Amino acid sequence: MVNLAVIGAGIGGCSAAYFARKYIPDSKVTVYEKENSIGGRVFTFNWDGKNSELGAAFFNRMNKTIWHLVKEMDLKVKKLGESMDIAVWNGTEIIFRSSQPLFYMMLKLLSKYKLSVPKLLLSLRTANEKIKKLYKKEEKLTEFWELFESVGLDKWYKMPFDQILFQMGINRKFIDELITPITRIIYSQNAKLGGFAGLSSLLGVYGEAMYSLKAGNEVLPKKLLKASEAKVELTSKVKSIEKTSKDCFQVLVGKKLSFFDGVIIAAPLEGADITFEGILKQKWQAREYQKIYIRLMKGEVNLRYFNIDANTKLPSVILNSKEADPITRFSINQSTKSESLVTITSTEPIGNDLVNDLFKKGKTILDHTWRAAYPIFKTIQKIPPICLDNGLLYLNAIESAASSLESSTFAASRSIKILKEQLCS
Numbered sequence: 235m236v237n238l239a240v241i242g243a244g245i246g247g248c249s250a251a252y253f254a255r256k257y258i259p260d261s262k263v264t265v266y267e268k269e270n271s272i273g274g275r276v277f278t279f280n281w282d283g284k285n286s287e288l289g290a291a292f293f294n295r296m297n298k299t300i301w302h303l304v305k306e307m308d309l310k311v312k313k314l315g316e317s318m319d320i321a322v323w324n325g326t327e328i329i330f331r332s333s334q335p336l337f338y339m340m341l342k343l344l345s346k347y348k349l350s351v352p353k354l355l356l357s358l359r360t361a362n363e364k365i366k367k368l369y370k371k372e373e374k375l376t377e378f379w380e381l382f383e384s385v386g387l388d389k390w391y392k393m394p395f396d397q398i399l400f401q402m403g404i405n406r407k408f409i410d411e412l413i414t415p416i417t418r419i420i421y422s423q424n425a426k427l428g429g430f431a432g433l434s435s436l437l438g439v440y441g442e443a444m445y446s447l448k449a450g451n452e453v454l455p456k457k458l459l460k461a462s463e464a465k466v467e468l469t470s471k472v473k474s475i476e477k478t479s480k481d482c483f484q485v486l487v488g489k490k491l492s493f494f495d496g497v498i499i500a501a502p503l504e505g506a507d508i509t510f511e512g513i514l515k516q517k518w519q520a521r522e523y524q525k526i527y528i529r530l531m532k533g534e535v536n537l538r539y540f541n542i543d544a545n546t547k548l549p550s551v552i553l554n555s556k557e558a559d560p561i562t563r564f565s566i567n568q569s570t571k572s573e574s575l576v577t578i579t580s581t582e583p584i585g586n587d588l589v590n591d592l593f594k595k596g597k598t599i600l601d602h603t604w605r606a607a608y609p610i611f612k613t614i615q616k617i618p619p620i621c622l623d624n625g626l627l628y629l630n631a632i633e634s635a636a637s638s639l640e641s642s643t644f645a646a647s648r649s650i651k652i653l654k655e656q657l658c659s
């Protein structure tokens with residue numbers, strides 16, 4: 235019997251518990267979560283019978299681990315891409331709209347941005363092939379940086395995204411007008427962010443359709459945790475982890491000490507407030523995290539604000555290329571002729587004056603702040619170690635390169651396989 239602790243019940247921790255049941259069947263798992271709820275940065279808010287994703291909103295088929303877990307949990311998916319009408323607003327007018335026929339749209343893009351468009355598509359395809367190889371090599375290497383280097387993906391996190399794009403011959407206008415709004419909608423950061431995070435932003439929305447779960451994304455971590463049969467301790471903040479002997483970890487929650495053969499940290503250490511004792515390596519470096527504000531509103535959108543003709547249909551998502559504007563995303567979740575349910579994402583709180591400009595009339599349904607939504611992605615030479623010590627794994631190390639449902643579940647699967655090798659062989 236292997237006794238394991240998982241710290242954090244976000245998608246990472248819940249999938250780690252599930253993978254432990256699968257790959258180490260004789261394991262006994264305890265999941266500690268400091269909040270009174272499961273899901274972490276996956277947060278589905280139901281209002282008036284309609285789900286709004288206020289945390290992780292979508293994934294695609296290229297996200298192999300997530301896709302596999304969704305299928306294993308027998309969950310129904312909802313395709314977003316086809317019905318999504320995406321518009322890019324530059325602070326003055328709509329400069330791009332995806333609802334136009336594909337042929338017309340491509341012609342327009344080519345005439346405006348010339349060879350930047352095919353160059354970008356080609357480099358995304360090449361990068362995508364490398365990501366596929368990364369999954370194949372997964373079993374052979376331990377650390378993420380080794381994996382990334384082995385398939386040539388490391389260059390992406392070693393340089394700022396816009397610099398890599400310049401080197402590929404992609405022009406500034408294209409980056410400012412179409413790439414920046416995508417990195418802003420995904421990570422609330424401009425195209426100068428770490429290259430792999432930029433690449434993930436584009437791969438998240440390019441080509442493949444996007445999906446979410448019909449019953450709400452929050453169902454996935456909940457189902458995984460249930461299937462894992464782990465013991466779940468909510469409102470249980472882990473205060474410290476101490477390695478007491480070669481093969482034993484002592485975990486302190488409140489005043490209670492528990493002992494484990496292995497520990498998986500499935501929460502960013504920057505906000506986890508955990509102290510360590512007797513850990514051999516402990517090589518993680520604190521990162522800065524992006525704070526974002528989400529406001530869910532119902533009301534009549536003022537189309538004139540976006541310079542949209544009164545007779546034109548509202549797009550389903552408005553991206554914003556104007557970097558000085560704190561609003562990074564304006565998503566219309568549901569719309570009737572007179573009223574829409576809208577999620578506004580911003581890097582600063584939205585004042586009432588702006589709300590009055592955005593809506594002819596509207597009311598706030600929910601305000602939610604993510605104090606640490608995702609790292610402020612910087613260039614790095616190496617992804618920090620997943621293996622903090624023998625038997626102590628740190629899943630969110632991968633967030634230095636990119637933060638997503640896929641990165642957390644992929645890291646969860648890796649960490650359980652590493653633990654199996656360390657503890658069971």
Ligand SMILES: Cc1cc2nc3c(=O)[nH]c(=O)nc-3n(C[C@H](O)[C@H](O)[C@H](O)COP(=O)(O)OP(=O)(O)OC[C@H]3O[C@@H](n4cnc5c(N)ncnc54)[C@H](O)[C@@H]3O)c2cc1C
Nearest residue numbers: 242244245246268274275289290291292472501637638639
């Ligand atoms: C607004 C927003 C939109 C996003 N959109 C997308 C998207 O569309 N697609 C996508 O793939 N990704 C998206 N992401 C990123 C994605 O949500 C995260 O990368 C992923 O959910 C992280 O999961 P995690 O389990 O690693 O961490 P978390 O979800 O942060 O889970 C960590 C858990 O650990 C708990 N915890 C922390 N410290 C302790 C402690 N000391 N003791 C016990 N418990 C502790 C926390 O309470 C939390 O529940 C988005 C993120 C945000 C914020």
